[in-house]
Amino acid sequence: MGTYSQEGRPAFLPHIWQRIIMRFLLCIVAGVGLCVVVGMPVDASTGTGQLPAAGLGLRLLDAPSGAANDPRAQLYIVDHLAPGTVIQRRIEVSNGAASSTPVVLYSAAATVAGGSFLGAPGDTPNDLSTWTSVDPGTSTVPAGGNVTATVTIAVPADAAPGEQYGVVWAEARVGPVNGGGVTQVSRVGIRLYLSVGPGGAPAANFTVDSLTAERTADGRPSVLASVHNNGGRALDMFGTLELSGGPGGLSAGPFPASLGTTVAIGATESVTIVLDKQVPAGPWEAEIILHSGRLERRAQATITFPDAGSSPPAETKTPESGWLYVAVAVLTVLLLGTAAWLQLRYRRRRRITAEYAIRTRPMGDQNPEPGRTHLVEGQTGQRS
Known part of the structure; x- marks a missing residue:
C-alpha cells in the first residue's frame, strides 16, 4: 500500500482539542440557561445618647477617601485599621444660640444592643475611648458661630481584632457647676465604628x-x-x-x-x-x-x-433583576456565536486537510482494490 509525506501540511489545532473547547462552551451555555430558569438572586442619620440641645450642633468634616459614596461614612467615623495605625478626623461644633456657649469635647464608650446604638452615661470609658483624643478638649463657641476640632485615634500595636464602638461628644453645661443650683447638661455626639485587624475590612452583609x-x-x-x-x-x-x-x-x-x-x-x-x-x-x-x-x-x-x-x-x-436577564442573554449569544464559529472553522479545516491529503497522495494510492497491486508509472505488477 502506498504512503504520502506530511511535510508542508498546515499546522491545525488538533481535532480533539477543538471538540473539547466546543463542548466546554456548550456546557457553559447550558448552565447559564439553567440559572435563567431557576432564577438568580441579585445582591439616616440619628443622634447618639440624648437629643441635642437647641442651638448646639456637631458634624463630621472628613471621611476616608475610599468612602466618598458611603452615606454612613459621611455622618460617622467609620474605619478599619491595623494595629499600630493612627488616623485623624476633623469635626465642627456649631452654636445657633443667641449667646456664646462653653463646650467640652471628649470621647466615651458605646454599645450596640437591642437594635440601638447606645452612648454610655457620662464619660464611661472603653478601649476605643482610651485610644481617642480630641483637640482642643474645651472651647467657647460664639453665638451663631462654630469651632473646629481634631479627633485622633491611635490604635495600639497589641490591640485585639474586632469591631468597637464609641462616641465623640460635644457637651455644653448651663448653670452653676458647684453649689445648690441646677446645672443643665446637653450634648451631641458623632458615632465611632472602628474595626481592628490586619488586611481589609470585614465584609458587611x-x-x-x-x-x-x-x-x-x-x-x-x-x-x-x-x-x-x-x-x-x-x-x-x-x-x-x-x-x-x-x-x-x-x-x-x-x-x-x-x-x-x-x-x-x-x-x-x-x-x-x-x-x-x-x-x-x-x-x-x-x-x-x-x-x-x-x-x-x-x-x-x-x-x-x-x-x-x-x-x-x-x-x-x-x-429578580431585569439587568440580570439582559446580561445572561448577551452572554448566551456570545457563547453560542463562539461555538458556531469554532464549529465552522473545524469543518473548514477538516475539508482543507482532506483536499490536501488527496493532492499529495501518490497515484497508486487512489482507490486501491483489495488483493491487487496497482500499477504506477515506471513499475510493473502482478496479481497476488
Whole structure:
C-alpha cells in the first residue's frame, strides 16, 4: 500500500482539542440557561445618647477617601485599621444660640444592643475611648458661630481584632457647676465604628428574612422587616417599602423606614415602616429596599394588614433583576456565536486537510482494490 509525506501540511489545532473547547462552551451555555430558569438572586442619620440641645450642633468634616459614596461614612467615623495605625478626623461644633456657649469635647464608650446604638452615661470609658483624643478638649463657641476640632485615634500595636464602638461628644453645661443650683447638661455626639485587624475590612452583609404586617395602637398599618446581620460590621439601617398589586390594582409608596435601627454583628432586629392610615388591608405585593452604607438588599413578600395586632410573618424572596436577564442573554449569544464559529472553522479545516491529503497522495494510492497491486508509472505488477 502506498504512503504520502506530511511535510508542508498546515499546522491545525488538533481535532480533539477543538471538540473539547466546543463542548466546554456548550456546557457553559447550558448552565447559564439553567440559572435563567431557576432564577438568580441579585445582591439616616440619628443622634447618639440624648437629643441635642437647641442651638448646639456637631458634624463630621472628613471621611476616608475610599468612602466618598458611603452615606454612613459621611455622618460617622467609620474605619478599619491595623494595629499600630493612627488616623485623624476633623469635626465642627456649631452654636445657633443667641449667646456664646462653653463646650467640652471628649470621647466615651458605646454599645450596640437591642437594635440601638447606645452612648454610655457620662464619660464611661472603653478601649476605643482610651485610644481617642480630641483637640482642643474645651472651647467657647460664639453665638451663631462654630469651632473646629481634631479627633485622633491611635490604635495600639497589641490591640485585639474586632469591631468597637464609641462616641465623640460635644457637651455644653448651663448653670452653676458647684453649689445648690441646677446645672443643665446637653450634648451631641458623632458615632465611632472602628474595626481592628490586619488586611481589609470585614465584609458587611445582611438578609431580610420576613415581613410582618401589623396595626399600630392608633390603627395605622405598619410593616416589620426582620433583618439578620450575617456580616462582620454593625449595620445602620435605612430604606423604603413599596406596595403593588393591591385591591383594584392599587399601588402605594414608597414609605420610608423608621430611622435608628442598628443591627449588631450576628443579631436579628426589626426595621419598622409605618404607612398611611388610608392604605387598604390588601393583599399586597410588598417590596422592601434596605441599605447600610453602600450595601443594599431587596426582598419581596405577599402581605395583608390585619384589623388589629399582627399577621403571621411572611417569608421573603429575592426579586429578580431585569439587568440580570439582559446580561445572561448577551452572554448566551456570545457563547453560542463562539461555538458556531469554532464549529465552522473545524469543518473548514477538516475539508482543507482532506483536499490536501488527496493532492499529495501518490497515484497508486487512489482507490486501491483489495488483493491487487496497482500499477504506477515506471513499475510493473502482478496479481497476488
